[in-house]
Amino acid sequence: MKTSLDDVRTLLFWKAVFAEFLGTFILVVVGIGSTVQGWTADPLDIVQIALSFGLGVATSVWIIGHISGGHINPAVTCAMLITRRVSLIRAILFIVAQSIGSIAGAGILKALTPDFQIGGLGTTTLNTGVTIAQGFGIELVITMVLILTVFAACDSKRTDLGGSFPLTIGFAVTIGHLWAVEYTGSSMNPARSLGPAVIMDIWTDHWIYWVGPITGGLLGGLLYDNLLASNASLRKARDLLMASHFDDGKYPEQKPNIRVIDTEQGEKGDGEVLISNSF
Structure with a gap:
């Protein structure tokens, strides 16, 4: 695992740290801004909240992705750390920057919001009847799905990817909110809750919004890297945990030999279904 302090001596490193602050600030202002009380007594629109957070994530990642990778989430940073994509010092300072960005964003949003609309300012708490175990499990699952999406969208070895990876990640955030916002507030991001x-x-129960998402992030990162990635192997998994130096590029891709039934070709005379190597 990288532990070098060389990173902190470069301007690019501090530029990346600031980018994480800015990206998280934008996410919190845009996302939490959709959760404040409306001008009427009508219930908050879950679809509006889900889209605001999803598109907020996509926008932030699009703005800063080329600088820092666009983590804007301690769960993402921890997943990158456990899979040895970032150094320990970078992970620590990214999480600090994300946390400060969230606090600044929430503070600015409160200052810009009329008092009668503030409510809880998007504070994430368990809904009535949701147990601590259920809340933890929900946050773990939705964050794991998010991290799997992040790793899949950013997998440079895949040739089947197209479109916008920030938008793809935003969709994962959106579906998490559509399912879980009424249960836990659908944090999937400790900084967003902080x-x-x-x-x-x-x-109240704030620890759930750190332990749940970070656990889900670690599981998602390890699952993708060691089972779903094209170069996943037992050797890679062992080296990831034990080797003093780890280089993801040295592990060969395992190309699947998939044979698909070609139903349009019909059958041979003896009744054998024709098979074509489509992949």
Whole structure:
């Protein structure tokens, strides 16, 4: 695992740290801004909230992705750390920057919001009837899905990818909210939960929004890298955990030999279904 302090001596490193602050700030302002009380007494629109967070993530990643990778989420950073994509010092400072960005975003949002609309300022808490175990499990699952999407969208070895990877990641955030926002607030991002908690001084079950997403992030990163990636292998998994130096590029791709039944070709005279190597 990288532990070199060489990173901190470069301007690019601090530019990346600032990018994580800015990206998380944007996400919190845009996302949490959709959760404040409306001008009427009507219930909040779950689809509006889901799209605001999803598109907020996509926008932030598009803005800063080329600088820092666009983590804007401690769960993503921890997944990158456990799979040895970032150094320990970079991970620590990214998480600090994300946390400060969230607090700043929540503070600015509160200052710009009329008092009667503030409500809980998007603070994530478990809904009535949701147990701690259920809340932890939900946050773990939705974050694991997000991390699997992040790793898949950014997999340079895949040749089947197309379109916008920030938007793809945003979709994963959106579906997480569509399912879980009424259960846990659908955090899947410890920094996103930290800002409102600090500004509103609401800490009920706050630990769930760190332990759940980070656990899901670690599981998602390890699952993709060691089972779903094209170069996944037992040797790679062993080296990831034990080798002093790790280079993902040295592990050969395992190309699947998939044979698909060609139903349009009909059958041979003896009744054998024709098979074509389509992949």
